[in-house]
Amino acid sequence: MMAPQSAPARQNLPPETSNLVGRERDLSDLLRLLDSNRVVTLCGVSGIGKTRMALRVAAQATASFPDGVWFAELAEATTRQEVIARIAQAVGVVEENGREPAGTLVDALRGRHLLLILDGCDEVTGDVAAVGRVLLDANPSISLLLTSDDPVRIGSEAIWSVPPLALPQRTDEPSLNDSEAVRLFIERFQGPGSTVCPHQLRTIADLCHRLDGIPLCIELVAAWARHGSLNEIADLLAGHLPRSTGNGRSTDRQKILDAVLGWSHALLGTDEQALFRRLAIFPTWDLELAERVCSDDLLPEANILDAASTLVDRSLITLTGEHQGRVRYQLPRAVHRFAAERLTETAEVETTRIRHREQMMRLVEELGRVAVLGRAMPWAERHSVWQRVGAEYDNVLRALHWSAERGDAEEGLRMCAGLHRLWVSDRRLSEGAFWSDLFLRMDDERGPLHGRVLARRAEIAWLRYDFQLAKETGEEALRLCCTANDTESVLLTLNLLALTDMRADDNERASERLTEALNLARDNGDLWYEAMALSVQGALAARQGDYPSADMLYSTALLIQRGMDHRWGVGSTLVGHAIVAEAQHDLDAADRCYREALDIQRDIGVVPELARCLAGVGRIAHAQGATAQAYDYLSESLLLSQSTGQRAGVARSLASVAQLAASDGFTEGAHRLSGASTGIRESIGLPTFWSLRPHQEQIPESGPGEQSSWWYEGYELSIDEAVAMALRIAEAGRVPRPRTPAPPGPAPSTDILTRREREIAQHVAGGSSNREIAAALFITQSTVARHIANINRKTGFRSRKQIATWISEDNEDPGETSGAP
Known part of the structure; x- marks a missing residue:
């Protein structure tokens, strides 16, 4: 049972929709240029073939870039934030909670040897130049291949003016078929490998000269030639083309392109x-x-x-x-x-844009409805709406931009409310914050729609670790939504405000809000928000150490979500349930929860949650003695978090690898990784957890001891250095090797157990499951789990197997027989 599901992708190049004809020499020269220059920009008039050449160069350069070649389409970008978002999406970097995407992108790409292809930079050359300089300064192993009508003007930019296709020599008829321009015309005219008669060949050669070898012009004319006489097409075109000056200037080529497009449109x-x-x-x-x-x-x-x-x-x-x-x-x-x-x-531009926006609004509002629809619905049907909005996201952005230009606050707010769940699930939190704030500022009426978007803006603030804004915005949203009788938004806000209360250690207020939310959801028959309230109640119970109650609450929430067939909700709740089971040392239950959640997240693709599940499965595998499998899962979690820029996930996986390394005999590495994990968490403002760091009183007066030195050295490691160390330890840990077992300490006495705990321990030793024990003793499964957790806490055990062995050995001790004095 290996953890990795597939090798990491090394490119995301779109498939070529047609053959690239010719350009062999250009491609060879460009590859050499790319070897010696970190920034290469392909310039030239539209239709000259810049994008197609960039894609072919990138495909051939893959072997030169160990971390891959990545294509980002920037033609639809209008701001620096959108440039960053599109590059991040191309390379698989996910926005971190509480951090601007630019910082995450820069850090995630640091040390990676890759090629970025930024296509269609014309409208955002200044932003591309600024972002490109930051990336180049931060990472000497990144190269950029850009396409733009004009230079982007990044320092040390090598500019390659893309030439037209090679034309035939008018006087050398036998060479006509070897001309790039003629080959392209013939392929688009009659298909690959076709031949034409000498008379047609001369006409085609003449057309290619008139079109100055511009690939798009050749393709357009060849397409029309398929449906008429080649000579007639040449005659029709002759009256539209400008007279060539023969100097090959881009202005002349632009005129030719415009003329061909006008001619084609007129037909x-x-x-x-x-x-x-x-x-x-x-x-x-x-x-x-x-x-x-x-x-x-x-x-x-x-x-x-x-x-x-x-x-x-x-x-x-x-x-x-x-x-x-x-x-x-x-x-x-x-x-x-x-x-x-x-x-x-x-005069139809306005009506066309309105119809376009209406379709986008209808689509995103459908997403907003089905994403949290509180009734049973096939997951495939629900998820398909998510995917549809994702496919149309550029269209949605166009509609948002147009609404902003017109000052249409109501339409913008409606779209923001519908898009909210996509922004959250896809971790487009900065985009969600930007657009929501923009249209909220436009809205002077502050009516029901304002409150609805404000509630969702509060959730975005919470996810971005802006807890004060989340609380303030949530309180205002709750007031507006209560006035408007917007029950769904009230439920969302009550659950969110309960989380802010928990973070402020006001557990009593959190409990009150959750009780109110639960009652309101049940009164309105809203299964989604009922399950959400139960899940947050489970988190509150776990926070207070009441694991049996947390277990019951999570189980109830899961029952509801499974009945709805809401896999996204099930996946999120399973993680909380797994954490509770892990805290109670119920390894089988934790393993089941983590693995099911892992399957869901692999399908849905929420990266931070996928990495969390991988780490959880790895920890449980370690606790169950499956060392190699534990290293596999933890390594995959670590690499996934590192490659996508999730520092919290890296810290979590490093801590788990440190635990495994410590028990596996890699003492020095374990202390270093523990220090590295703590350093990362502190750097991003997160609380620290388990650590091998020695207590202060254990450090000799003469200075820190060896183990303390290791820890502090790890604390100073960069993320890449720490990850590399963890992977080396994982690789060594997978190799079977002889071990010298530590001398066993004295087994604890069974006197430390209560009568009921001893009774349950006997059943565990007999191989009974929690369900079987509960049935035999007429108690609930959660009560059994609580007693087992108490047994593990008192004995220091971490598995049912250890309990069983201990009880069996104790039963063999004659001092424990009924006749002993």
């Missing part, structure tokens, strides 16, 4: 032209979305499929992949700009 029918310009409203889309947004009396929905098929066939639309069984499309960047200009020239 379209009325339906195709209407759909073409309206599609500029999308970054990407599927057919269903296009039908809902682009149709009206002028363009009936029934006509959109045929119109879209024509645009695909004319190379004006490209396919980007598939999601949830739906094919997704986009306009090439240069085509998109042209289509957007056509849309702004019409």
Whole structure:
């Protein structure tokens, strides 16, 4: 039973939708340039092939970058925060609670030897330059490959002006078929490997010269040539193209591109032209979305499929992949700009944007409804809405930006309320805070919608460790939502405020709020918030040391969530339940909870929770004596937290590896890792937990002892150094080796147990489960678990096996027979 499920990905390059023709020499030169320069920018007019070349270079450069090549699309980014978010998403870095994403990104990439491909930097060159400089200064092993119409102007930037495709020599007819431009035209005209007659070849060569070897222009003209006479196409095009100056300037190429796009657009029918310009409203889309947004009396929905098929066939639309069984499309960047200009020239731009926003609003409000819908619903159906919003997130951002530009506070707030659960589950907390604050400031009415968003803003503040803001915002939200009879938001806020009370050690007030929330949820038949209140009550009981009550509360919450088939809720509650079982030394129950939660998190993909589950399974494996398996799970947790920038997760895993190392004989490494874990937690403002740090009174007057020195040295380690040490220890720990067992200490006397504890211990020794013991003694399972926890606490044992061995040995002692004096 090995922990790792798969090898780490080393690239996220999108699939190529068509063959790259030619460019062999350019690619070779670019690879050499990338070897000697940390920043390379591919510049040139739109349609010249910058993105396609960058992707091919990246694919061929993978072997040179041990930590992978990572592609981030920046064409839709408008702010520095969005640039950072898109880079972080590309490399798999997850926003940390309580920290700005930029800091997390920089630290997570520190020491990683990788290539970042930042595509479409034109609208955010200043922000890309600023972020790029920070990344380059922090990590000498990062390289950047950028695409932009113009230089981005990062220091030491090597600029590569992407040339057009090689053209044939007009006088050397036999070489025509070897020309890059001609090869591309023929492939798009008749398919790969096709041949044409000499007369067609001369016409194609002439067209390629007129198009100046611009790949997009060649593809557009070749697509039209498939549906007519090649000579007629050449004649039609001749009147539209500007006269070439022959100097190869980018301004001339831009004029050629504009002319070809205008010519191609003019050949379209009325339906195709209407759909073409309206599609500029999308970054990407599927057919269903296009039908809902682009149709009206002028363009009936029934006509959109045929119109879209024509645009695909004319190379004006490209396919980007598939999601949830739906094919997704986009306009090439240069085509998109042209289509957007056509849309702004019409009176329909406003109505198209409104229809687009209405569809996005309908989608995110559906997410807000089903994410916490307090009734049974198939998880696949619930989760599909999450995935759908994720697929349309760029469209959602467009709608948010447009609403902000117009000052449409109500529409913006509605979208924020619907998006909240995605922001939380995907750890887009900074984005959620930004957009919520923006539209809350716009809203002067402070009505029901204001309170609804404010309640969710309070939860974001809590998750970002801004506890004072969470409390203040939560109290205001509770007042507004009570006035508006917004029961769902009241329930959310009561549970959240209970957490703030617990953190302030006001457990009595927390209990009052949770009781109120539980009663309100039950009165309204809201299963989700009933389960949430029970879970928080379980956390409160555990905090107060009442583990049996915590166990019962978590079990009840799980029963409700399983009945709803809400896997996300089940996964979160299982972690709390596992922690309680672990605290009671009920290893079997803890293992079951952690493993089930692990399966759920692998499916859903919430990284911090996945790492927490891996660490939990590793700790339990250690306690059960499965050393190699423990190292496997803890190593995976450690690497996952490190690669995604989760310092709290790194500290947790380091502490667990330290515990395992200590019991495994790696004394020095255990102390160092313990010190490193403490140092990380202190640096991010989290309380410290288990530590091998010696007590002050144990340190000799002459100075710290050897073990203390190890601990302090570990305290000073960087995260990368500590992780590397932990992995070395894990690797050594997996290797079986002879051990010299420590001499056993005297076994504790059974006199330390109460009569009931002794009775339960006898049943444990007989192999009975908690359920069987409870049935035999007519007590609850939670009572059995509490007694077993007390036995372990009194004896220092950590497993049922140790209890069983102890009782069996004690029963064999003749001094314990009934006839002994």
